[in-house]
Amino acid sequence: MSKTKSRLSKLRGIRGIGLDLSLLSRVRDFRLLFSSGLVSGLGSMITYVALPYQVKEITGSYVAVGLMGAAELIPLIVFGLYGGVLADSVDRRKLILIGESCALALSIMLLINAQLDNPRLWVLYVVGGAFAGVNGLRGPSMAAAIPRIVSHEDLPAASAIMGLRYQIPVIAGPALGGIIISIWGVTPAFSIDVISYALSLILLLQVSRIPPSEKTTPPSMGALFEGIKYASSRQDLMGTYLIDLAAMFFAMPTALFPFWADQLHSPQSLGFLYSAGTVGALLVTLTSKWTLKVHHHGRAIIFAALVWGVSIALAGIFDNVYWVLLCLVASGAADHVSVIFRATIWNQTIPDELRGRLAGIELLSYAVGPIGGQMRAGGMAAVTGLRGAVIGGGLLCIASVTALSTVLPKFRKYDARTDPYAVSEREIRAARALSALKTENSAQEK
Structure with a gap:
């Protein structure tokens, strides 16, 4: 009997961390x-x-x-x-x-x-x-x-x-x-x-x-600048952009992979270097149910960015290809934790009439950082060598994320349960869902 209870407890634990796919059916x-x-x-x-x-x-x-x-x-x-x-x-x-x-x-x-x-x-x-x-x-x-x-x-x-x-x-x-x-x-x-x-x-x-919001704004440069102004007025949103930009710019090592494989005396590992981060991200996705219990999303993003920097710095220390790959898997896992919580803040707090414009800014924030990171990695490696570029990039990431988290207290203290933007959007969406349900019931009665 006790063994059965123990097994049931373990199964509940697995379900508690596994990926919740019920949305796909619902x-x-x-x-x-x-x-x-x-x-x-x-x-x-x-x-x-x-x-x-x-x-x-x-x-x-x-x-x-x-x-x-x-x-x-x-x-x-x-x-x-x-x-x-x-x-x-x-x-x-x-x-x-x-x-x-x-x-x-x-x-x-x-x-x-x-x-x-x-x-x-x-x-x-x-x-x-x-x-x-x-x-x-x-x-x-x-x-x-x-x-x-x-x-x-x-x-x-x-x-x-x-x-x-x-x-x-x-x-x-x-x-x-x-x-x-x-x-x-x-x-x-x-x-x-x-x-x-x-x-x-x-x-x-x-x-x-998916028609536009009733508060829609005609496409224009003014509408674009309205979105930029809104984003810059919110410290929590700026935190999601700046933390990721810093992490990617200072610690993105992808441009060095062809040289890194040679330095590890393992040219056959090149493909694994490229895919290791995605493997880590996939592991986080498959065990992501725990993220539903986290409410301090700003702290989670900061912690994930710090782990990313530590993992990259450690990868630069090791000469063994397996340890390097393990560190890159850890960095990819940390990065995807950041991805999940950044997307959650964006989706739960941005008004629908501005969501598209802010999504454009988000796209640039996570696309430009890696591109700049490739340039940083190549230039730094030319001066300090590959090991210096990797370790130094990881340490610069840790320092920049720490500094940003210090000057962005609203982002650091963000709580999805009490944040005024999150609360407001929750109420608006609940009212919209109730209105849609009433309309549907009314149509069925007719």
Whole structure:
């Protein structure tokens, strides 16, 4: 009898930390958005491998491959901000559909170009930049759609599940893409991407309309600056942006991985260095139910950023590849804890009429940091060597996060149960849900 009770207690403990997937069965539109992103994400990550590979095959130049990032940066910034403005003024489902349709067209262009006797290099750069623009355009609408289709209390679970939608393609896509490209070349890889976007569109067409708020603002530069002004007026939001920017800028080590694998005398470990962080993030996602019990989200983000910095610094100390990979897994886990709580603060406290514009700012905050981090890592390694760049970056991350947490007391003390913005949005969404229920009951009675 005592053994049975012990087993039951253990099972309850496992359920208490496991990923809560009930949202996928309870909320149809959330399930459709998750499924469409999972399908198209897998195709996109195969193209993520195929595109630079084709540039390498055409040019044989490291510089030419590196220029793909430069081609993507400006479109991402411009369309990320403009996409946020549009997300607050038009049907968000429509913007997501337009973005997905454009991505499908771009994938078809890559497929056609790949079948030419002499594929055009300029097409790869143009399509790569256009993909970044499309991601910037639809990204804010996708992020802003979640608080409209999921209840206030379910938003932390939604953030964790959407993380899973990203992590599965990131782990499986490059591995699958590498196999396909090595055996059959890039044409089948681009073909899979085309099919994935077509399937994604079929799923998205079944999502209900997500019209703009009644307090909608017409798209304009004034609307964009209104969003920026709102974000800068809230210390808790600025904390989510600045802490992540500091962590990514000072401690993002990805640019050093090819050199790091050589220094570890383990060139075969290069792929594992790239995927280790995502493995850590996936572990957090699969055990994320505990995050529902955490209310001091600001402290959680600060702690996660500090663990990220410590993990990166420790990775630079070790010469054993297995210890390095373990540290990178820990860093990815810490980063995803930050991702979950940052998304929860954004979704639970930002008014719907501003959600799209703030999602555009969020997109830039978590996209620009890693890009700047690559530049920091490469430049610092040129001066201090690889070990100095990794350890020094981790220590700079710890110092900057500590300093920011000191000067951002409202962010540090944020409590989802008592924060006035969170309380206000909880009441607004509860009233909206009650109104929708009354309307539905009234329609059924008629």
